[in-house]
Amino acid sequence: MSKPVLYSYFRSSCSWRVRIALLMKKIDFEYSAVHLVKDGGQQRSEEYSTTNPMQQVPTLVINGQPISQSIAILEYLDEVYPDPPLLPKDSLQRAKVREITETICSGIQPLQNLVVLQKIGEEKKNEWGHFWINKGFVALEKILNKTAGKYCLGDQVTMADLCLVPQVGNALRFNIDMSMFPLISKINEELSKLEAFKKAHPFAQPDCPEDLR
Amino acid sequence: MSKPVLYSYFRSSCSWRVRIALLMKKIDFEYSAVHLVKDGGQQRSEEYSTTNPMQQVPTLVINGQPISQSIAILEYLDEVYPDPPLLPKDSLQRAKVREITETICSGIQPLQNLVVLQKIGEEKKNEWGHFWINKGFVALEKILNKTAGKYCLGDQVTMADLCLVPQVGNALRFNIDMSMFPLISKINEELSKLEAFKKAHPFAQPDCPEDLR
Incomplete structure (x- = not known):
């Protein structure tokens, strides 16, 4: 299996949420920068828009599957990599x-x-x-x-x-x-x-x- | 146990999401209307603001505990009343x-x-x-x-x-x-x-x- 790839922009607060989760759970990942301002916004490129029609970061590609929207990603990571948990039990x-x-x-x-x-x-x-x-x-x-x-x-x-x-x-x-x-x-x-x-x-x-x- | 109480406004799309879930899961509930326009917005009253500091609908009070934010409520209902499920298994x-x-x-x-x-x-x-x-x-x-x-x-x-x-x-x-x-x-x-x-x-x-x- 190839490493998960995180499409991220350093300043994006939604990307930041997912970076913390990946680091807490010690998931080795590749960082792929998407500059939200340069070139009129690289998130608007045809290639990136196909993966993420909302033209936003982050997107996490994991096991070849793209998941976008940061809380959806956090919930997924917490289900598949439960240690340490991001939610209490109750x-x-x-x-x-x-x-x-x-x-x-x-x-x-x-x-x-x-x-x-x-x-x-x-x-x-x-x-x-x-x-x-x-x-x-x-x-x-x-x-x-x-x-x-x-x-x-x-x-x-x-x-x-x-x-x-x-x-x-x-x-x-x-x-x-x-x-x-x-x-x-x-x-x-x-x-x-x-x-x-x-x-x-x-x-x-x-x-x-x-x-x- | 008293019935769950849903604080809702008929037009609020976030309240509407929770109403569907309660009805799908056949959870008997009391409807408590919060008029978002009348009286300068009833969600801004001191009493409601204490329960919901964001001054938004919906709030679901269940087993005496208030939960606000519609997706948080949907996730809770799906955990506690799993039938029918609102999420797939995979x-x-x-x-x-x-x-x-x-x-x-x-x-x-x-x-x-x-x-x-x-x-x-x-x-x-x-x-x-x-x-x-x-x-x-x-x-x-x-x-x-x-x-x-x-x-x-x-x-x-x-x-x-x-x-x-x-x-x-x-x-x-x-x-x-x-x-x-x-x-x-x-x-x-x-x-x-x-x-x-x-x-x-x-x-x-x-x-x-x-x-x-």
Whole structure:
């Protein structure tokens, strides 16, 4: 069997989620860079669009099969490579992890991704990004106040944590005042100490420009 | 044990997904209407916001525990009430169902929901909604061309179908030209014949105004 291939862009927060999972589960993979800005966006090429009609990263090609959409990939990896698990055993606890995950991946990230900011336009994109990330983080801070331990749900690293850190990464790019979100900040800090999270960081990727490292 | 309570708004496509699941699985539930427009939006009340800090519908309160975010609810229901299943058995097939689900629930719906349209403003909201639904449906039609049978994935009703029908419902409200999407239209038509899908339709809900029925 050939190695899994991850189509990724160093800055993409959705790719970042999957990189953490692959590293946590020690799955050896090949990194294939898709530059979302260069050449008018390499994700729009005919070849890539055939594999990923939404023209987004990430795509994971595994056992010759492409899977796109980051949470679909995380759920697949957790079923096929269960160690370490990204979800707790208890169904209600799993629901809470998925609730936090979806709050980020449907409630916040889609509103501040590259293609939406391009549509909003250069002049208004900063206010727009600020608005949705702040709104989402106000809610997320309240949700986490009921669920968090060291991480988003108690002291086990879960799928929710794999979404939280990249979303904080986006917030920092928007210069969001993170002092308003002490719990999110604390969890992000704890997670950032872990080896898989360090290696999955945008600045540690092969397609990250030298001057950002 | 008290009956599960679904906090829902008749028009909300995310509530609609969960209504279909509850009906398919024959789970007896109480319907609690949250009007997203009246009183400045009842989802913004202090009481509801405590349960659902994102101030969104649906929320399902089950065994006294609130779960929010529609896909988190669907996954929970499928684990605890497995009959009929909303996911296939094979992991790769499950990934494909979740890929289609996420294409809708992260890639399309969040960009055209009520709160985003309110931010975009009365003048531009129609063009905005059209743009994102059309863009998403162009991709979805291609994805489904590789996976569909009678329904989104082969001939089994899955989580993806529970998201497709409400998204087509939204498209119709935006007067999207559905003749551009023959496969989505055909699957939607097949699904709309099923009893659970009929009963879950917005116009069949207790909070639907008389003149829309």
